[in-house]
Amino acid sequence: MADEPLCVDDFEALAHARVRAEYWDYIAGGAGSERALAANRTAFERAALRPRILVDVSTVSTATTLLGRDLAGPVAIAPTAYHRMSHPDGELATARGAADAGALYITSFFSNHTMEDISAAAPDAPRWLQLYWLHDRGLFGDVVERAAGAGYEALVLTVDTPVLGLRLRDARNSLSLDPETIPANLTAAPTLLTTRTENSSAVSAQAVQAFDASITWDDLAWLRERSRLPLILKGIVTAEDARLALDYGVAAIAVSNHGGRQLDNPIGALDVLAEVVAAVDGRCPVLFDGGVRTGHDVAVALALGADAVLVGRPVLWGLAVGGAEGVARVLGLLRTELERVMALIGRPTIASIDASAVVLR
Ligand SMILES: Cc1cc2nc3c(=O)[nH]c(=O)nc-3n(C[C@H](O)[C@H](O)[C@H](O)COP(=O)(O)O)c2cc1C
Ligand SMILES: O=C(O)C(=O)c1ccccc1
DSSP states (O other), X not given: OTTOOOSHHHHHHHHHTTSOHHHHHHHXXXXXXXXXXXXXXXXXXXXXXXXXXXXXXXXXXXXXXXXXXXXXXXXXXXXXXXXXXXXXXXXXXXXXXXXXXXXXXXXXXXXXXXHHHHHHHSTTSOEEEEEOOBSOHHHHHHHHHHHHHTTOOOEEEXXXXXXXXXXXXXXXXXXXXXXXXXXXXXXXXXGGOOOOOTTSOHHHHHHHHHBOTTOOGGGHHHHHHHOOXXXXXXXXXXXXXXXXXXXXXXXXXXXXXXXXXXXXXXXXXXXXXXXXXXXXXXXSOEEEXXXXXXXXXXXXXXXXXXXXXXXXXXXXXXXXXXXXXXXXXXXXXXXXXXXXXXXXXXXXXXXXXXXXXXXXX
């Protein structure tokens, strides 16, 4: 079959043909001139793997552990908003696909199904909940308090989005949201549910209305009082903030530039990974996202010190192409590609992919 997707990029082309143009621009786009978006990919082109030979790779295992949870592999689903833009079954399909693939699913707070319904779609699968700090502390506290009971095993506070990046594609499209694409966790606050604005993006309007840009490190204690779940901060890109995060007792750090959607930075996410890994110095797991598209990319990020990687857009491409099955296939592809790369570089376990496996050109 000529159309059979054989790599993640094949899914992108197929998904593009299926997703409405304005939604596609929201998913694909970056901030400003999209330099950060492009840099996330070009950074990987500067990293080369260093294969070792005559190692027994007759058995290769991608199995790993994160915060005490055994996972089939080191590739997890990054939190992305509004999955019904990609498929009518939205996050329910994503949850089933993730469970089939044995992958951790970090559910976006801005999901089109409630966090409880998403959990119920795949009850025993590993799942974390991503949070945006809301102006509405009542609503925010309620969400935080519900998370553990709904089966979420950790909270991921996104810290790179006090305001939304300048998404020119969305502004030019006057991006509006259909009723089925409203954030289901926020229906108690209808004033946050703008679906249409003149000459600007409704997504951006929702973020402006909802996000509290005043929070600082000391507010983390407030979160802690409401949930005993481990806390991960997502969007750390400097050694200074990595050290502060450790001082504040985080369980893990996610190095990310939000898929190039926030600051229009000429440096790729991968370029800052080593700085954060050095500052963390093994004291907590480090996750990485931004531009991971192949098993080779996964191996590079692990060699540079990440404990696991997250994929954002590729999961949405799989979702658009084949619902739950498409999500599982994208994740499965990345895992089998990683297995092949591990064999080819003579590193048969995740732990054996150390700094000697990569060189930056
Ligand atoms: C359509 C879309 C929506 C996103 N929504 C969220 C979100 O709700 N919360 C969040 O923390 N990050 C969000 N992100 C950022 C991702 O979690 C992740 O950092 C990024 O997509 C990784 O880059 P990649 O798409 O190149 O894999 C979003 C990204 C995309 C593409
Ligand atoms: O688009 C995004 O990157 C994003 O994180 C987001 C999530 C919810 C509302 C608005 C933006």
